[in-house]
Amino acid sequence: MKRISRKEWSTLESTKFEKIHSEVFTDAEEASVIVAHEIAALIRYKTEKNEKCVLGLATGSSPIKVYKELIRLHKEEGLSFRNVVSFNLDEYYGLAKEDVQSYIYFMHHHLFDHVDILPENINIPDGKAPFEFMSEACTQYEEKIESYGGLDFQLLGIGRTGHIGFNEPGSKINSTTRMITLDHLTIQDNAFAFDSMADVPTKAVTMGVGTILKAKRVVILAWGMKKAEIVKKTVEGEMSSNVPATFLQEHSDVSFVMDESASQQLTRIQTPWLVGECEWTDALKRKAVVWLSQKVNKPILKLTDRHYNDNSMSDILGEGGSYAVNIKMFNHFQHTITGWPGGKPNADDSHRPERANPAKKRIIIFSPHPDDDVISMGGTFLRLVDQGHEVHVAYQTSGNIAVADHETYRFAEFAKNLYEYAAGEKADDKVFDKLFKQIKAGANKEVLPVEVRKIKGLIRRGEAISACRYYGIPDSQVHYLDLPFYETGKVEKNPLGTADVQIIKDLIEEIKPHQIYAAGDLADPHGTHEVCLKGIFAAVDQLKTEKFMKDCWMWLYRGAWHEFPIDEIEMAVPISPEELLKKRVAIWRHQSQKDGVVFQGEDDREFWQRSEDRNRQTAYEYDELGLAEYEAVEGFVRHHFM
Template identity: 80%
Template sequence: MSVTMVKESTIISKRTSRKEWSAMESTKFEKIHTEIFDGADYASKIIAQEIAALIRYKTERNEKCVLGLATGSSPIQVYAELVRMHKKEGLSFQNVVSFNLDEYYGLDKTDNQSYIHFMHHHLFDHVDILSENINVPSGKIAFEHIAEYCTQYEEKIESYGGLDFQLLGIGRTGHIGFNEPGSKISSTTRMITLDYLTRQDNAFAFNSMADVPRKAVTMGVGTILKAKRIVIMAYGMKKAEIVRKTVEGEISSDVPATFLQEHEDVTFVLDENSAKDLTRFETPWIVGDCEWSKDLKRKAVVWLSQKLNKPILKLADRDYNDHGMSEILGEGGAYEVNIKMFNHFQHTITGWPGGKPNADDTNRPERATPGKKRIIIFSPHPDDDVISMGGTFLRLVDQGHEVHVAYQTSGNIAVADHEAFRFAEFARELYEHAAGD
């Protein structure tokens, strides 16, 4: 995978407009401006520099700097850099007014897992921000007063002229703040029921999954979109799929983060791993010229075969040309490429999956020696090992290898846990609500 990293530029000085971004050939499938860094550390420093520049700009004009702040693992390094800049470079937060995105419902500000505690631990206790300028949704408002409280939170943001800058992370459900799937683009600050996957991802901060609150108070999507400037962060392979859906997918309440496509000044900050599923990295030949390594050629040919539902040996010159792959055609055209690729993949097929003892294994993926091996099969679900690779499994045993199987789920359900629990929790909430009436 060829990735162009941001090394010396800053988001502040070299930000590209959404219109200009979508017009670039390599990013033509991306509907949100993205910047890709070679690591979260450097990315966090660049984001912190932009925030610091905004604070100083507002200070020079004797204006309040209104920041929307996020919690979670992604912004921790941003806050660490801001603290460093305060202590080492004299960055003052006395003109800053902060509004946090969300808070778990039911947690007190003294709870270690609360987001108000998180913010004090990582930022507020280490800078000179005025306590009266700190705003974090309360998780201890009586249920019957929640609607009124949320309205007041909205009004307070508006009283400062709205958010100058909003910092966001993204959950695997596509939530921004705690706006879970189903949230509307016009939604405002409110109480929301957390998706099971969100609670599962946040369970590490609690003693157990059962201790993770089921509800939270969150800014709405509409509130977030009113911010003058938005920076959203995502790091690591676990975020790659939701990043692709957010950046390249259609706008949908199923993925609330896609609503950011409607904002005129938003940047998605990524690292190599979280960006890997974007079209320009996953299938770079579609968007422009690329460096054709052996592995990339093989990947592209398999992709083309699957896309057209044609065997490799039946791919034609036009198939390659129509899908941006003409560069890999040599003098012999598709015929030569197809034969070469077919032979390569053919050599990965064998009746001796553990290697045939004392055989010529020059062109085989598995070595012939040693003749007997210890083998582990990872099976996502009991019986997947038999259904999906039963023949290989049997051959390995028959040929004398020591075979072990690691089952990765209990097999008690046929769908993902988070999907089952999501609907079960919805049914319970509905029942409790009906019983209350």
């Protein structure tokens, strides 16, 4: 990572809105490697000087890839941690070190158990200290950090509330290690690691903001679209206790490291024409015109030269002025709209997003989980079936860990009762009693037992086939891929493997589709969508020279977690009120994913509500641009692989 002085960085025109040095990388993998190498260089430097390297370490999903690279450096390049003293940012209050949700467990699992750090050099706040002694324990933690001369390097993630460590909104700039009460949003965001929100601890012990700011060097990480809003507030906003991360603006050597998705709302990324000179590509022009239309609250065809000039966009006017630009942009967005996602037979398709021929297409809808198909593109799915295409649905993972234990217990109990009713004899108590015990013990197990996962997977299969039948899909066109990378029995998954790619490849070769729909919604908080998409890309890359692939187009959809910006949409499928209701019913068929689900994410609405709201919002945005008014719209972006 390029290190420049605060003074040098503050003079760069492209970052004139930013108050924290920010580095944007292509993806989290690339950025994590670079951060890990900076930490490794510091460890080696301190070792050469025969000094302790004092590291402040973070938990959560953000630093996992950093720790993975540090482990690789230790095992393959001889990086030793024997001179490292670590101090963790925080710990849940009330969790023992054996608890799989505790942060001490997290650190051993993701780093400490794989390197040669000395056990006596590992320091993590004591989440089990008696309440009456907690203040003293926190003071001792501070004193121990000071005894080593403070932190040489502090690694941070950032929460949706802008918390660093567990310093929630309201934390003071000079705060020290203490017990705090977790914000509701933080509890909600962390519920994925527990059986339900009710099981998430409400209190935690955390280093204070003041403690963090004393570190000689600070690096804060953010990955994914869901972090984009808080990144902008932290980097460009005013310093405030309402967003504790903004206090990092006071630090003399801090870098905010992010991937492209997390950077999307920074001014230099979102509206580069407001920062300085930029290259006006067609894509950037579309983005700018949509932004301008929304900013001045005018449809495209009512934008004037003055609107463009007043907003640093005069460079795109050219000889024809605003009239020519407006007409061109209006026509572009008009041509993205189609009621025929599989192509309109016997029609001129020169200005349509899809081909007219073949009139009846073979189609694969890849769904990462057993409900992403109907949640994200349920209206288009229905339209494709109604218009006579041969639609196949491929559920890439079992989705088993997203079924709550109480739901699993209910189905297991039902299976026992059904067997006894149908067979007219008592079921084997040993079999079911073992199963019931495994289900009850599941919440605090590192790996969910295979038998329990099988039941959870069957529950989700049953829901998926029910939704497909409701849409009129034959059972023979529903495919359960159960990709191996997913079947770990825990939230953390394996990397994509050759077996995963081969399964996807085999299905594509079997069906020889004219269209592939795939989930491009990378805001999924646990990365399953991203791995599934990479698997499809890898399979398609191996098949792209095949003759049938020359007639295959791939469309990416979003919806469960995020939506494509309207300027990026290349096919917009209007959904009627009746189709929207059918889509809702199809989503309801996934009963295990309703009413307070295991992986609720940062949005407390049910999935059908999220989906409808996003589809209506997309339709509203088209309407505001001056285009036709629809009830709802699903948006797609074409992926070119040839």
